[in-house]
Amino acid sequence: MTGPFLPPLLAVEGLTTIFPTRAGPARVVDDVSFHVNEGECLGVVGESGSGKSITFLSILGLVRPPGRVSAKRMIFAGKDLLALGEGERRAIRGRDIAITMQDALTALNPALTVATQITEVMLAHGRARSQEEARAAAIEMMRLVGIPAAANRLDDYPHQFSGGMRQRIMIATALACRPRLLIADEPTTALDVTIQAQVLELIAELRRELRMSVVLITHDLGVVVEQADRIMVMYAGQIVEEGACRAVIEDAAHPYTAGLLASMPSLDTLDRPIHPIRGQAPLPGPMPAQCRFFDRCEQASEACRIEVPLRPFTDGRTARCIRLKEGSHG
């Protein structure tokens, strides 16, 4: 862990990503501000469609037209991402900030060998000067992520590996240049339960070994609880709650976070009935000027029919609910 005096590795302010829809422009990411510290693991939680993945694709500069990305500030390792040209943004991708996707089966190219897919990152960013050097480094990387007989399997194609092994190969690809920040987008969702724990353990291990920061995007609070230092909850494109992981889990400030926790099955309290959040997340599109959780919130009142700001309340925590009072909540 790094001290509080170092500037964060990644600092984002006012990030907004807009997609045109039939109903009008949808703010898929709406004025999102957050930071990731050096060596830290930030858990990003929310239902699918809450804008968590798009937030980080926006930061990487990978949102495709007609999506539009804007931000007040986007600083990574002291560099202003907004001021960089496309070539400089590309140089950061894969080298300093890497991403793994939900399903390695679709993220790895079916037509190219694993060797090609791992070595090309190192060659593109000058981390290997020759094909041979890159291959040796790729074998090393595959060993690091726990692929048995790595040297023999280098020239295999992705479909020749099992699901768990594919996930490891994708992680090896992402980490080939030893990035400072890994964005792990739903790293366990596509995996069998038995493999899930292994992959999470691997990410935690690599985080320590490579001293990198990790953003863990997931809809599964259980995944975050074990790994994250801090947690950021997103709903309908906005951050609704953010704070130290333990504090948020033990005492959720936003009804949505509380709802997510209540709908999580737990072995300790099998007798406790699972209490799902009613209704469904709103479809992307123009939103009415009211709390976005209004329709699904059990504590909603007429007072909630305003644009609720994200407010700090205690211990560096913030949440977006009118029922919060400065310095206390609940």
Add this chain to the structure above:
Amino acid sequence: MRFGKVVERFIGLIPVLLGVSVIVFLMITLTPGDPVQIMLGDARSSPEQEAALRRDMGLDRPIHERFILFIANALRGEFGLSFFHRRPVIEVIGERLPATIELTLVALILALAIAIPLGVIAAVKRNSWLDRLSTVGSLFGVSLPGFWFGILLILLFSVKLGWFPVSGRIGFSAEVRAVTGLLLIDTLLAGRLDSFWQALRHISLPALTLALPMAAVLTRVTRSSMIEVLRTDYVLFAEAKGLRKARVIGLHALKNALIPTVTVAALETGSLLGGNMIVETVFGWPGLGRLVVEAIFSRNYPLVQAAVLLYAVTYVLLNFFADILYTWLNPKVRL
């Protein structure tokens, strides 16, 4: 891909070819009219003469025997004598085949050289003016009849501008030793650049006439499969790796997007080999197509039989090669 699998697959082609040869064999048997009568024509002939000819042609034997004989002969490349040329059919075809192969190959290369870059650019720059232009162009290319387009090309480039010869394969001055039978290669092998240039000028317009409709179809196919592939996670992941755009599009996306293009190119090439009779006629190209048209008109059955069988074999082989190419493009595909 293992060699054994290729052999296995190749053996699998035999039933198809057998089926085709049955049809080709029946062609002559079921065609209205007695071949013997046709051969003898209007000339008065005695029943003895007729019977002799029938025996000569083997037509007096039962049908299954004739079929086995036909297959046995076909395997040895014997299809009998061409009625008109009074020479073995295989020899006559062999003289014309290289010209058709050359024309087809040049047309195929030209079509791919137009279609793949255009399809890729149209997909990457979707809805741009270039994309729209390629859409309109493809529509024209598909709908214009080849012979009409060929005539237009002749009128403009040969007659009006005089850039290209009106017809034929090469000037008489450019005789070179036949090695491959393909003039573009033979002239280069002989080191005759002037003849090569002549051959190139002759083949340009007919090849272009054949290539454009094919390029039109292939552009559309490449574009749509490319658009689909560009949406995939692996293309996004490749971009997230910080690879250059050219590599993401040219390797990660294109290698996956080419499968439909290969399929259609193989089918189109097959029909080019068989179906360029019109273009060969318009351009006076001394290829197989024209020979077959002439043979049909003169009821030269042995030649037609051999040519149809040849077309079928080519078609089957082309698709076989396309299948092999798939496995390279997408290793998940099993033969």
